[in-house]
Amino acid sequence: MPFRNFTSQARKIVAIGRNYAEHAKELGNEVPKAPFFFLKPTSSFVTEPNAIEVPKGAVVHHEVELGLIIGKDGRDIPATQADSYIAGYFLALDMTARNLQDEAKKKGLPWSVAKGFDTFTPVGKFIEKSAIPNPDAFRLWLKIDGKSVQDGPTSDMMFKIPQLIEHVSSVMKLEKGDVILTGTPSGVGPVQPGQTLTGGIRPLNSSNDISTFSFP
Amino acid sequence: MPFRNFTSQARKIVAIGRNYAEHAKELGNEVPKAPFFFLKPTSSFVTEPNAIEVPKGAVVHHEVELGLIIGKDGRDIPATQADSYIAGYFLALDMTARNLQDEAKKKGLPWSVAKGFDTFTPVGKFIEKSAIPNPDAFRLWLKIDGKSVQDGPTSDMMFKIPQLIEHVSSVMKLEKGDVILTGTPSGVGPVQPGQTLTGGIRPLNSSNDISTFSFP
Ligand SMILES: [Mg+2]
Ligand SMILES: [Mg+2]
Ligand SMILES: [Mg+2]
Numbered sequence: 001m002p003f004r005n006f007t008s009q010a011r012k013i014v015a016i017g018r019n020y021a022e023h024a025k026e027l028g029n030e031v032p033k034a035p036f037f038f039l040k041p042t043s044s045f046v047t048e049p050n051a052i053e054v055p056k057g058a059v060v061h062h063e064v065e066l067g068l069i070i071g072k073d074g075r076d077i078p079a080t081q082a083d084s085y086i087a088g089y090f091l092a093l094d095m096t097a098r099n100l101q102d103e104a105k106k107k108g109l110p111w112s113v114a115k116g117f118d119t120f121t122p123v124g125k126f127i128e129k130s131a132i133p134n135p136d137a138f139r140l141w142l143k144i145d146g147k148s149v150q151d152g153p154t155s156d157m158m159f160k161i162p163q164l165i166e167h168v169s170s171v172m173k174l175e176k177g178d179v180i181l182t183g184t185p186s187g188v189g190p191v192q193p194g195q196t197l198t199g200g201i202r203p204l205n206s207s208n209d210i211s212t213f214s215f216p
Numbered sequence: 217m218p219f220r221n222f223t224s225q226a227r228k229i230v231a232i233g234r235n236y237a238e239h240a241k242e243l244g245n246e247v248p249k250a251p252f253f254f255l256k257p258t259s260s261f262v263t264e265p266n267a268i269e270v271p272k273g274a275v276v277h278h279e280v281e282l283g284l285i286i287g288k289d290g291r292d293i294p295a296t297q298a299d300s301y302i303a304g305y306f307l308a309l310d311m312t313a314r315n316l317q318d319e320a321k322k323k324g325l326p327w328s329v330a331k332g333f334d335t336f337t338p339v340g341k342f343i344e345k346s347a348i349p350n351p352d353a354f355r356l357w358l359k360i361d362g363k364s365v366q367d368g369p370t371s372d373m374m375f376k377i378p379q380l381i382e383h384v385s386s387v388m389k390l391e392k393g394d395v396i397l398t399g400t401p402s403g404v405g406p407v408q409p410g411q412t413l414t415g416g417i418r419p420l421n422s423s424n425d426i427s428t429f430s431f432p
Contacts (some may be wrong), residue, residue: 039332110254172333
């Protein structure tokens with residue numbers, strides 16, 4: 001597993017916005033006509049058993065997402081070849097200071113702070129590519145202190161993973177170890193300090209998770 | 217010179233926006249009351265003798281800037297201790313697809329694409345820290361095909377480098393090798409394919425550059 005330590009290898013985290021229609025709508029955003037993305041700093045990765053931090057004054061939302069790891073360098077990758085650039089997957093949270101993001105959006109300012117605090121990209125373990133033969137046929141779920149908050153099928157992604165890789169690599173080359181977060185299903189909401197977030201990913205037709213994580 | 221290859225070591229590029237009042241005004245922006253920043257992907261670095269690319273449909277502006285390299289990990293670094301975190305400097309261009317940035321600002325979307333294309337962070341060679349004992353007392357200049365377009369003193373920075381390091385590290389930890397671009401003086405404008413950009417940095421009281429670069 002050459003990507004077991006992907007959090008120390010990635011040189012960029014590309015995160016896709018509003019890739020599930022229901023999530024775009026729940027925040028009052030338009031459903032995008034083309035994929036769009038933003039960057040998170042790799043310094044925001046956090047792994048178990050460490051904790052997610054809620055910065056003072058921030059209203060921090062959870063967004064459970066499927067992450068993928070790029071296995072080789074590429075630029076202008078056609079969707080038809082995208083699969084060969086995927087080295088594996090992981091379960092992720094795209095933590096977001098929603099109040100700071102709302103303010104940035106109003107002022108036309110970057111999202112980097114709202115998305116970039118330390119511990120704002122909690123991730124699970126490396127998932128072998130063979131464990132996700134069809135990334136369209138899984139459920140992502142998240143619970144706060146045992147109560148379900150997000151539970152959605154990856155088949156609801158408006159822009160599929162090959163299109164995402166094509167789009168991102170048309171702007172910036174993707175390098176071995178880079179990761180892409182593919183967007184979150186609906187159900188996002190605030191996290192309070194002291195709460196525990198538990199998440200998982202499982203095939204649509206199964207009740208067995210292939211990966212889970214739990215973050216205090 | 218452990219940072220001679222800083223472009224392959226950096227895990228993040230943090231770029232400060234509107235740090236020179238005249239530049240903020242020339243684009244019709246308010247002069248900010250606190251520093252703000254965005255992230256550029258490290259895949260956007262380009263070094264001599266390679267060329268800057270102008271993506272199709274993009275109006276690409278030059279922004280000549282002083283870059284600094286972080287020499288050790290730090291978080292919540294007080295301005296009074298910031299200097300000890302600086303390992304050296306470099307001359308940089310923060311290339312910007314202005315039309316895409318304007319569109320992103322209007323729509324409240326991230327700046328990542330407008331700032332993140334391949335070759336959008338041209339940089340010169342590593343500058344020893346000892347060559348810039350006072351980063352406040354230098355001039356940054358840029359010419360297009362030999363014609364002066366930007367020429368401004370670093371003393372015009374509204375937020376000084378120690379404050380920038382304090383601010384950025386209050387949001388996200390800075391890691392050894394990370395770089396910060398400190399903002400651009402006025403005079404930004406479009407670059408046409410085929411034009412050559414030549415820039416330099418020199419002490420205020422001297423006509424000898426301590427570093428220069430030239431990019432086709
Ligand atoms: Mg997200
Ligand atoms: Mg951004
Ligand atoms: Mg700039």
